[in-house]
Amino acid sequence: NHVQVILTAETDSTNEDVKRAFRANQTTLPILATTEKQTIGRGRRGRVWHSPYAQNIYLSLGLKLDVAISELSGLSIVIGLAVADLLQQQGLPVQLKWPNDIYLEGKKLGGILVELEGAFEPPCNVIIGLGLNVNMPRQSQEIDQPWQSLSEFQGQIIDRTELVIQLFKQLTTYISQFCENGMADFVVKWPAYDLYHHQSVQLISGEQVKTGINMGINHQGGLVMQVGNEEQSFNGGEVSLRPL
Ligand code: ATP
Ligand code: BTN
Structure with missing residues (x-):
């Protein structure tokens, strides 16, 4: 050891x-x-x-x-x-x-x-x-x-x-x-x-902004967001999470 x-x-x-x-x-x-x-x-x-x-x-x-x-x-x-x-x-x-x-x-x-x-x-x-x-x-x-x-x-x-x-x-x-x-x-x-547990958030990637509710993480450590009626997952690379 x-x-x-x-x-x-x-x-x-x-x-x-x-x-x-x-x-x-x-x-x-x-x-x-x-x-x-x-x-x-x-x-x-x-x-x-x-x-x-x-x-x-x-x-x-x-x-x-x-x-x-x-x-x-x-x-x-x-x-x-x-x-x-x-x-x-x-x-x-x-x-x-x-x-x-x-x-x-x-x-x-x-x-x-x-x-x-x-x-x-x-x-x-x-x-x-x-x-x-x-x-x-x-x-x-x-x-x-x-x-x-x-x-x-x-x-x-x-x-x-x-x-x-x-x-x-x-x-x-x-x-x-x-x-x-x-x-x-x-x-x-x-x-x-989770700092933004079940809160409305923005996910920012360069010029692109995605708005939704922060639902937590998946088994790859990706962010799960409820966008409209569906859940979407995102990877960590070049993105920033902000409160809405
Ligand atoms: P995100 O990861 O969501 O893009 P972020 O703005 O915190 O958020 P990071 O790349 O994770 O970006 O961290 C770098 C930033 O952290 C710097 O741009 C500065 O604003 C801040 N920072 C730098 N040094 C310190 C420190 N010692 N303590 C706290 N914050 C710091
Ligand atoms: C971030 O918030 O973006 C990550 C900051 C990581 C800082 C640590 S300090 C030890 C190690 N050496 C570095 O140059 N960065 C990490």
Whole structure:
């Protein structure tokens, strides 16, 4: 039960640290990369993930998984639920926004970025990136949407080392369950955390906007929306979900 740990004071992105380790043909898996600061922290579609020094958690997990590419949208959901269950147990009423965002008090607390390295056939080198706002102070942050941190909610500074260890255990446990039994247990857990549960929403993909009622997720981790009289499913790729 070994894990290869990559600890840095500063890096471009912990997802890149894991990709470099994969490319260097490291045989010890899983890989856990975590850092104090990212200079090129990324969200989806190349958006910036604000990653100041010594305040938050930026971690990436590298695993070789026997899952098809089509199931990877489900993996992002599983990671969200792993984080949500852990924080919920610690008294934090977190919510999840499909497909990859973690919310607290209706504001963005963290995000998940799942990527692949190398071959697109299983077993795939999977990189799971997680950013979580832990002790980030309110002043001088240039994030262009409402955000929250664990310390602001708790009213005290939080030990990030302890939390990283808990997250690592929780993530690997949930991912194993996903690999063995698929999405069934996770589909059941989702509604309790869903930020827009049974609400009218807009699904935005470039110029295209689809309006409907958010009904939750399917067994591929896709979004299920009631559009008129029928239910339609959507995949996570290039889309954004917003309240109506
Ligand atoms: P969606 O995933 O629905 O498109 P999104 O606008 O949250 O939503 P993402 O790509 O998931 O987009 O996340 C990147 C965005 O998150 C950035 O554009 C910025 O608005 C915000 N952001 C960046 N850094 C942080 C941070 N540390 N905490 C909270 N929010 C952040
Ligand atoms: C999002 O909300 O779009 C996802 C944000 C993911 C941020 C994490 S921080 C650790 C890892 N390294 C990155 O560059 N991004 C992810």
